[in-house]
Structure formats: C-alpha cells, structure tokens
Amino acid sequence: MAVTAVVALLLLLGVCRASHPKPSCRYPPSEWCRSLEIATACKVQKQCMEMNAIRQYPPAPKVNVTLYYESLCPYSRWFLTLKLLPTYILLSDIMEVKLVPYGNTQVNTAGSFVCQHGQDECDLDMITACVLHYLEDYSFKFWFVECLLSSTNILKDAKMCFETYTFYRSWEDVLGCFFGPEGMGLMHKYANDTRALRPQHTYVPWVTINGEHTDSLNEKAHTSLFLLVCDLYKGVKPGICTGSPTHLNRGYTFA
Incomplete structure (x- = not known):
C-alpha cells in the first residue's frame, strides 16, 4: 500500500502519533489494509474499505x-x-x-x-x-x-x-x-x-x-x-466460520 494511503489511514484513525493497534492486532500500520483478514484483526476494516485500500484478490474456489x-x-x-x-x-x-x-x-x-x-x-x-x-x-x-x-x-x-x-x-x-x-x-x-x-x-x-x-x-x-x-476453504473465512461478529461488506469479500 502506498505511503500516502498509510498516512491517510492514520489520520482517519487519529493515531498520527506513535501509537499501536489493540493487542489483538500484531501487524504494523503499514500492513493494516494489506488484506481483509488483517484489516478485520486490526479493527480497521471499515476505514480501509472507505478508502478502497484493501487489495482484492481472485476469489478462492468453493x-x-x-x-x-x-x-x-x-x-x-x-x-x-x-x-x-x-x-x-x-x-x-x-x-x-x-x-x-x-x-x-x-x-x-x-x-x-x-x-x-x-x-x-x-x-x-x-x-x-x-x-x-x-x-x-x-x-x-x-x-x-x-x-x-x-x-x-x-x-x-x-x-x-x-x-x-x-x-x-x-x-x-x-x-x-x-x-x-x-x-x-x-x-x-x-x-x-x-x-x-x-x-x-x-x-x-x-x-x-x-x-x-x-x-x-x-x-x-x-x-x-x-x-x-x-x-x-482457502479464501478468507466467513465470520460464521471464525466466530467473528463482524458483518462485512459483501463487495469486499473474496468469496
């Protein structure tokens, strides 16, 4: 993801200072929008989607x-x-x-x-x-x-x-x-x-x-x-598989 996109995301989140995501997120800010799975883990999927920053990959076979x-x-x-x-x-x-x-x-x-x-x-x-x-x-x-x-x-x-x-x-x-x-x-x-x-x-x-x-x-x-x-299933697991309560925008899912 381009540096400008990372900066924009940090500004959007209000974390321009040297802060870190919640403990459940083990990824640095530069990786937050690398995939939907990471964005979900780091609690920033909404912001990444609004920025259209999540990389979209071909859907995994069913x-x-x-x-x-x-x-x-x-x-x-x-x-x-x-x-x-x-x-x-x-x-x-x-x-x-x-x-x-x-x-x-x-x-x-x-x-x-x-x-x-x-x-x-x-x-x-x-x-x-x-x-x-x-x-x-x-x-x-x-x-x-x-x-x-x-x-x-x-x-x-x-x-x-x-x-x-x-x-x-x-x-x-x-x-x-x-x-x-x-x-x-x-x-x-x-x-x-x-x-x-x-x-x-x-x-x-x-x-x-x-x-x-x-x-x-x-x-x-x-x-x-x-x-x-x-x-x-080899793609990003749906929330019902992982137990995640998050309801994701279907337009950004891989399946």
Whole structure:
C-alpha cells in the first residue's frame, strides 16, 4: 500500500502519533489494509474499505461436496436433511453441492432400474433427477429435495414441492421427463457417475469432498461437515466460520 494511503489511514484513525493497534492486532500500520483478514484483526476494516485500500484478490474456489445417496435409505435422508442442508444454508457462499440420487441401484436386462428399497425409491430418484435438471437455482433444488424426502405420496407431494420452489417451469415438464426417455437418460448418467467413483462406493450415503473420498474425510463430514468445509476453504473465512461478529461488506469479500 502506498505511503500516502498509510498516512491517510492514520489520520482517519487519529493515531498520527506513535501509537499501536489493540493487542489483538500484531501487524504494523503499514500492513493494516494489506488484506481483509488483517484489516478485520486490526479493527480497521471499515476505514480501509472507505478508502478502497484493501487489495482484492481472485476469489478462492468453493469447497465442492457431492452426495451419492438413495432416496429411501434412512441414513441418506438423515445426512442430507440434518448435515448437508443446514451446512449449505450457512456456508453457501463458500461451498457448492451436487446430489446424485442413485446409490446401489442396478439396471436389469430389460434396461429398467432396480432400486434397493423398491419401485417407490426408483420413482423418487427419477423425479429428483428431473427436477434437479429443470431447477436452475441450487438453493431451490436443495429445498425441493428436502421437501420431497418427507413425502408420503410421491407424485402428489412432488408436484406440491416443485410448484413451491419454481415459477418458470411447468409440472408437466417434469412428468414428461419422468415418463419419457429424458428421465432414463439422466438416471443412466447418474449410474455412470456412480460407477466411475474411485474408490468405488461400498455404502450410502457416500460423500466426496473436492472429488475425493477417504475414510478421514468421510468421518469428518459425518461428525461436522460445517467445520470441515470451513477448514478446507482457502479464501478468507466467513465470520460464521471464525466466530467473528463482524458483518462485512459483501463487495469486499473474496468469496
């Protein structure tokens, strides 16, 4: 940062004399506006932002979480509704999610899908595939799946869930996908994605983080997916990860 900017900041803070920031700030004044993280630690983010002095870097990649699951598997439903969805609500700025409703489904000699929990699960998986294909906003996709997983009448409740979260697609589109070749094509893609896993999945829910699955990552994801995503994100951590009460101007964040 230019010397003039440092002087301007010191004048703005009223600390032209040989003073120091609070003990929580271990950086000299010349470094205060070097990054948003330092400015926050030194309690001068507001002044740095007003001066437009914080250097802006390319955003860090979001943490990718992919869930391979079965719609009627109790543990899959538990992980999706009580682990993945709450984490996504809190950390959608730094994570992206992909859902693959296939799991241990098999394809018989006639080319039809045979699901571990019966035909209802196959129907639920295919409706989910069609809706995920049509809904553009991923937050809506997530809420639709959460709504659908609590259903008792799949086709009836799926229509209600779908119409709750979209205004620009018709339920007839979903039915056309579900009863036609498009739905079969989407399920075959999920089958290929699932078979391509390395290591191959041996149970569901199967979680990959940034395309990787290890016993350690799996244990951390099931223990606290929230902490795992916060830890893996390489950019400036959002306040909810660090416990900071500061509400930052989104125009200056890196994510």
